[in-house]
Amino acid sequence: MLIKSPLKSQLKSQIKYWWLAIRPRTLLASMGPILLGTALATREVDINKGIFFSALVCAMSLQIAVNLANDLFDSLSGVDNEQRVGPVRVVQAGLISLSAIKLGLALTCTVAMLSGLYLVVEGGWWILALGVLSFLGVFTYSAGPFPLASNALGEVTVLIFFGWVAVLGSYYLQTGSLSLLAFGLATSAGLYSSAIMLVNNIRDIATDQAVKKYTLAVILGEHKARMLLAMLITAALIIHAIFAIQVSFILWLTTILLVAPSYYVIKKGFTLQGSALNSLLANVAQVGFLYCFSVALSVMIFL
Incomplete structure (x- = not known):
């Protein structure tokens, strides 16, 4: 009979704890808008794959950084405590030390910064400004003298960064311009992300x-x-339908695809209570990603 070494068991536990800390389900909210903005750009230019992958890495790194910072600062401020009904917060639960989570946050921010520097070289000063605002968002969301999350600004912040900044930024990086269609669909993507929050x-x-x-x-x-x-x-859904019908009936049809899953999460939003809302949170994230992916696919195939 083989006996697992304590070191191997400890390593597995640490991987599990870090997996909890980065909250992988939330990464859909950062991936979808980049896919959408890049797909919209295919109507104008051939895609620069380096920009696409760098934007994806930067967006996902910033999302993980927000999650780690939120875990850290909410634990330090006492917002997270034993009465929490959401997913486990690793610092509050004592699963990852303060020094380790700070190191993880620093490394994640470094990855975001390095991938972002390439985007700045390609996109110029506007992208640098968006990058600076994004890093400020990481730390002001749950920390500082006026934490956004504690002052009723969480949903608005998500709309800005996971809608307009992510979609329009990735579109601009590819085309060097903006469009009304990209703004409209960015708004829809951002509203789904706001619903998650x-x-x-x-x-x-x-x-x-x-x-x-x-x-x-x-x-x-x-x-x-x-x-x-x-x-x-x-x-x-309504905003998407308004903008999509002006471009293509095929693109408008994605509205029909999204009615059933959207109705499902709305219905559950009126009935689920307590910890059961954790599953709804994941469902809304999935519907938001489905929106971005289905629209992106429709654009690349039919437009």
Whole structure:
């Protein structure tokens, strides 16, 4: 009978803990908009694969950095505690030390910075400005004198960075220009991402209230927050339909594809409670990615 070495067992545990810390399900929210913006650019130019992969690495690295920073700062501030109903936060649970999470955050930011520098060389000063704002967003989201997440700005921040910045930025990097269509579809992608954040905040209303974290869900109250969730997802579909029909009937048809999964998450948004909302959070992320992927595929095949 083979006996597993303590070192091997410890290594497996650490990998598992870091996997929890980076929250891989949330990476769909950073991947989808880059795919969408790049696909839209194929209508104008041949894609620069180096820019595409660098943008993807940069976006995913920034997403992981936000997750690590949120885990770190929410634990230090006491926002995360034993009453938390969301996924395990590794610092608060004592699974990863403060020094280790800080090192992981620094390394992730370094990867984002290196991939971002290539994008700056290709895209110029506008991309540098977006990069600086993105790094500021990583640390001001849950830390500093005015943390965005604690002042009802989480959903707006997500719309800006996971909608307009990600889609329009990746489109601009390929084409050197912007378009009204890219702006419209970026808005829809951002609204789906905002819905992810809102589900997260609806789940945490009770614990956030206890520590005076004033998210939009806390301010609105549970019923109105759930109504807003339905409105965000519905608005994403309507905005997509308005912009898509002006370009192509085929692109408009993706609206039909998204009605059923969107209705599913809206319905669950009115019924699920407590920790059951963790599964809804993943479902909304999947629908948001489905939106970006299906539109990107339609553009590349038919337009």
